[in-house]
Amino acid sequence: MDSLDLEVLQRARTWLADGKRVLLATVVRTWGSSPRPPGALLALREDGRAVGSVSGGCIEDDLMQRLRAEGMPEAACKVSYGVGAEEARRFGLPCGGTMELVLEPLADPAPLDALLARLAAGELVERSLHLPSGRSALAPAHPEQATGFDGETLVSVFGPRYRLLLIGAGQLAASLARMTLALDFAVTVCDPREEWSEEWNVPGTVLTREMPDDVVIGMRPDARTAVIALTHDPKLDDLALMEALRSPAFYVAALGSRHNNAVRRERLREFDLDAAQVAALRGPAGLYIGSRTPGEIAVSIAAELVAVKNGVVPERVLPVAEAKAALELAENALSACARK
Known part of the structure; x- marks a missing residue:
């Protein structure tokens, strides 16, 4: 909807x-x-x-x-x-x-x-x-x-057809939650840290202070569920990501630099995840748009989330006009083949 x-x-x-x-x-x-x-x-x-x-x-x-x-x-x-x-x-x-x-x-x-x-x-x-x-x-x-x-x-x-779990209740999470609510996700925010969760104030979201991995297990992620880790804290992020990567969730991502995400992948391999499951982690989360502020980073992550949801390979995202032209060419080529 x-x-x-x-x-x-x-x-x-x-x-x-x-x-x-x-x-x-x-x-x-x-x-x-x-x-x-x-x-x-x-x-x-x-x-x-x-x-x-x-x-x-x-x-x-x-x-x-x-x-x-x-x-x-x-x-x-x-x-x-x-x-x-x-x-x-x-x-x-x-x-x-x-x-x-x-x-x-x-x-x-x-x-x-x-x-x-x-x-x-x-x-x-x-x-x-x-x-x-x-x-x-x-x-x-x-x-x-x-x-x-x-x-x-x-x-x-x-009603919402897709669910999103955000791990961490900071400023970036607030910006991303507002955007994804507008995109019709049912948004749950998880942060057991009192100093962050007590300040959370985004209407329309569900806030939980449980441990993130317990929340992921309780949500039973399906193919319409996304999980994004935003805390930079391995104690909060890693176990939750492990559970999410073992599930059918369509989008699992983590904030952080390329180096930090490479180290994170090494840690995840220690949890007996297979190579395909570790490779499914999107990190650093988001599309490259030169983002710096929390709002800009949220736009970047939301764009990648929507691209994956809609079946677009984010690494090959094109401007709207160019993408539509490419689709029309492909459709015309398929029609021509069908007529032969």
């Missing part, structure tokens, strides 16, 4: 509590390139105010004009944009691209209250909407679940 979409739900709930009606738009299908993925949200207040995004702006403008001209729809419905080349150009979609939305009129804040309460508790939640009846329901979701729409029922998934 995108953090912007959580903001959409919160703002929509506020508008509803103030007695305003709201139109909630959800992207349910896309064909070709699309500015926002399935599940992206836009809330339109009955007077035309908006929060969220489903496109670069043109579709939002059209929905606002439709709301002013036709008023709030009586029931949930679906709409499509960009079916033909002319409409695709008008709405900023590639020629032949299509985006399908479900529009849901809301008047009662209670359903969003229930959803937001479960999200505040850190749950991953499935919300189903049956268009013919307008009925909605909440249920537990699983991390691999995606937005789905069969023409009658829309299933949306809300």
